[in-house]
Each structure stands twice: as structure tokens, then as C-alpha cells.
Amino acid sequence: MIYIFTHHPNIFKKENILYKIKKNILKDRGPSAVLESLTLGLNKAKIAYSLNSPLKKMETVHILSGVSALKWAIDLKRSGYIKELIAGPNLVVTPRDDNSILIDKNIDKILLPSEWTAKFYSSISPEISNKIFIWPAGVKCELTHKKKSESLKCLIYKKKY
Secondary structure: OEEEEOOOOOOOOHHHHHHHHHHHHOOOOHHHHHHHHHHHHHHHOOOOEEEOOOOOOEEEEEEEEOHHHHHHHHHHHHOOOEEEEEEEEEOOOOOOHHHHHHHOOOOOEEEEOOHHHHHHHHHHOHHHHHHEEEOOOOOOOOOOOOOOOOOOOOOOOOOOO
């Protein structure tokens, strides 16, 4: 079972309150699209997961977003309650942000959305290069067509020109 966290489990943490507000107002943006992509893939692969519900001992924990959630998970890993800790891709802009949290030796894998992001992170912090894995998250791949004769059309939107 994989335990996925999008925010700190303490409901009174500022990050948790912001997560709830954003989830209700901005439904299909950034981190929520990544979460949707992850859960869709896990469901297809028939991999059991739990979302934002901690237990006493957790085999594999994936902190999808939220620096305070990652700090919480690092503390649990140090205490022996987590066997494998996966971080990313919605955490920090650079590996040196938030007191270099991604450099922590308790993080086993770091997920990044692209090759260039992996190169960028590795250039800033070469010590984490062997932990980096690329996962192009947040991309909806499920396309359904009503007719076989329909042609597939694609629109690419470049957000920041």
C-alpha cells in the first residue's frame, strides 16, 4: 500500500486549511491535476493506496505536495515509522528551497516532471542526482472517441510565452 499525502495530516496547519480552500475553489489546476493523474495510474495498475490518512506504520509514503507534510514524513522516517519516502513533484521550486529540504538523506526518491527539471535540480544539488526520477505528472492521457473515423486534434497552450 502507498500512502499519499497532499498536505500535513494536522487539520489545523495553515497548509492544510489552504489545501481545503484551493481544492474547493480551484478544482482542476496544478497539484490537483497531478493527484488525479497519480490516482488514475494507480487504479489502472491495481495498486492499493490511501489518500491523506496516516497509520502508525507506513511502508511507502509519497508526499505529493506540501513542505510541512514532507517535514512531518521525514520525522516519521527518522523514527522508523516509514520504510520508503518519495517526494514530489509539487514541493519546491529548487532543491535548496525551504532550508534544502529535498537534500535530506531520509528521502529515498524525488519525482520531477521533466528531464530539464531533473538536470536543473542535479546542477544545483548533485548529491540528489541518484534519487531523481522523472514522472510527467498531471497529463491526462485518457482519450475516448465515439467514432473510429474521428480525427484526433490537439491544442497546445503555452502558459508563459
